[in-house]
Amino acid sequence: MTDRPSTMLAIDPETSGGPEVLVPVERPVPQPGPGEVLVRVAAAGVNRPDVLQRLGGYPPPPGAPSTLGLEFAGEIVALGDGVDAAMIGQAVCALVAGGAYAEYALAPAGQCLPVPGALSMVEAAALPETLYTVWTNLFERAFAVEGDTVLVHGGTSGIGTTAITLANLFGLEIIVTVGSDEKKAAALRLGADHAINYRTEDFVERVKEITGGKGCAAVLDMVGGDYVPRNLKCLAEDGRHVSIAVQGGATATIPIFDIMRRRLTLTGSTLRARDAGFKTLVTDEIARTVWPHAAAGKLRPVIDRTFPLAQAADAHRRMEAGDHVGKIVLTM
Numbered sequence: 001m002t003d004r005p006s007t008m009l010a011i012d013p014e015t016s017g018g019p020e021v022l023v024p025v026e027r028p029v030p031q032p033g034p035g036e037v038l039v040r041v042a043a044a045g046v047n048r049p050d051v052l053q054r055l056g057g058y059p060p061p062p063g064a065p066s067t068l069g070l071e072f073a074g075e076i077v078a079l080g081d082g083v084d085a086a087m088i089g090q091a092v093c094a095l096v097a098g099g100a101y102a103e104y105a106l107a108p109a110g111q112c113l114p115v116p117g118a119l120s121m122v123e124a125a126a127l128p129e130t131l132y133t134v135w136t137n138l139f140e141r142a143f144a145v146e147g148d149t150v151l152v153h154g155g156t157s158g159i160g161t162t163a164i165t166l167a168n169l170f171g172l173e174i175i176v177t178v179g180s181d182e183k184k185a186a187a188l189r190l191g192a193d194h195a196i197n198y199r200t201e202d203f204v205e206r207v208k209e210i211t212g213g214k215g216c217a218a219v220l221d222m223v224g225g226d227y228v229p230r231n232l233k234c235l236a237e238d239g240r241h242v243s244i245a246v247q248g249g250a251t252a253t254i255p256i257f258d259i260m261r262r263r264l265t266l267t268g269s270t271l272r273a274r275d276a277g278f279k280t281l282v283t284d285e286i287a288r289t290v291w292p293h294a295a296a297g298k299l300r301p302v303i304d305r306t307f308p309l310a311q312a313a314d315a316h317r318r319m320e321a322g323d324h325v326g327k328i329v330l331t332m
Contacts (some may be wrong), residue, residue, distance in 0.1 A: 004078070006029060007027065007028055008026070008102055009024040009025070010024065010027040010103070011024060011025075011068050011069070011101035011309065012027055012065075012066055012067040013068075017055070019054070019314070019316040019317045019320070021054065022068070022313040027067070027102065029103075031078075032078055032079060032080035035108055035109055035110070035276075037076045037079055037107055037108075037112060038105075038106055039075065039105055039106075040077045040104055041073070041074040041103055042331070043072065043122045043124070043306070043329050043330065044073075044102075044105075045071040045126045045127075045129055045130075046069075047071070047158060048157075048222075048319070049272065050101075051319055051320060054068065060272075061097050061272060061273045064096075064098035067101055067102050068101045068312075069098065069099060070097070070098065070128075070272065071094065071095055072125050073093035073094075073121045074105075074332075075089065075090070075092075076088055076092060090114060092113060092114055093115055094107035094128060095128035095279060095283070096108075101312055103332050108276045108280065110279070110284075111276065113128070116294050117295075118294065118300075119294060122303060125329055126158070126326075126327035127162075127294070129271075130159050131166075132279070132282055132286065133271055134159060134162045134163045135166070135285070135286055135290060136269060137220060138150065138152075138218065138242065141242050141269060142218035142240040143218075144170075144172055144217060144218050145170075146172070147172075148172050148217035149172070149173040150163075150174055150219070151175045151177075151207055152164075152167075152174060152220045153177045153219075153220070153222060153223050153227070154176075154177070154222055155177060155178045155183065156176075156324070158301075158326065158328075159220075159222060160178075160187070161302040162301065163220060165190075165299060168191045169290075169293050169298060169299065173193045174193050175193065175196065175207060176194070176195050176196070177195075177196045177203050178195055178196070178197060178198070179197070179322070180197060181200075183197075203234070204230050204233045204234055211236070214236050215236035215237075215239060216235060216239065217235075217236060217239055218239060218240045218242065219240075220242050220244065221241065222243075222244050222245035222246075222247055223245075223247055223248040224243060224245065224248050224250060225248035225252060226248070226249065228243070228266075229253060232254060232255070232258065232264060235264055237262045238262070238263045238264070238265075240264070240267065241265065243267075243268030244269065254266070301326065301327050303326055303327055304325050305324065305328055306330070306331050307331070308331055312330055
């Protein structure tokens, strides 16, 4: 491609700090290495880890660009060695370890999913990060299967809304917690079977009521801290507790004998630092099991709001205010 510029706009802050550090700067357009594709980005999803990175608390893994952003959608405009020539010109979305808040971005070819006609570029950009996170944690690590009841905190977050969508597609009964009655109504409207306002209700008691005292098969938790022992009380025998973030504290005190007696499993994972081989395997699995629903128009992310790239600071302010329902997306 000869008409590709040599420089681009990107959000690559020099220093950590508040949203105001997110200003577009000029950067060289990256060159795809072996197994990589270069994408002209149409839209990029905004995620909680981006906020943590901006604050200086979540540095990119070795080799990842310092430019923010873990997911994007766009058109492939150049290929590295060893990439199938048929990929040129394809519309794809991808999960990446960084670099998405930019006019051009690199992705490993194995981490790209084709954008189906049923999805806009904005919708496609909003899927990979939360889809991979919920799929690997709720369905793989927690072994959630049709008929299971699961508890997911942060029901109107990107993770929460994705979990609701997948629960409906795969036959799970899903209980979510939210922080207001407005969000409760939104979660129910989006397809949650039950929503609990944790500010006015005790979620442990409510889960007991909802499940008739049995408890749920799995909990997906991004809070940590003192939520963990409370989550364990929500689990049925042989239940699985999966941690994906520690927004409320990185340590917890747990009743070990109770875990033994009820045969509970505590696990968790982080996605960003996993290698390309693992992410390629997950991409293949999602392409097989989940992506047909996207092609059929049944897997759509909930979009809260879009902002142009130059207003990335406002997008982060929106996320930090906590009023959003669904995903916040940057457009190029």
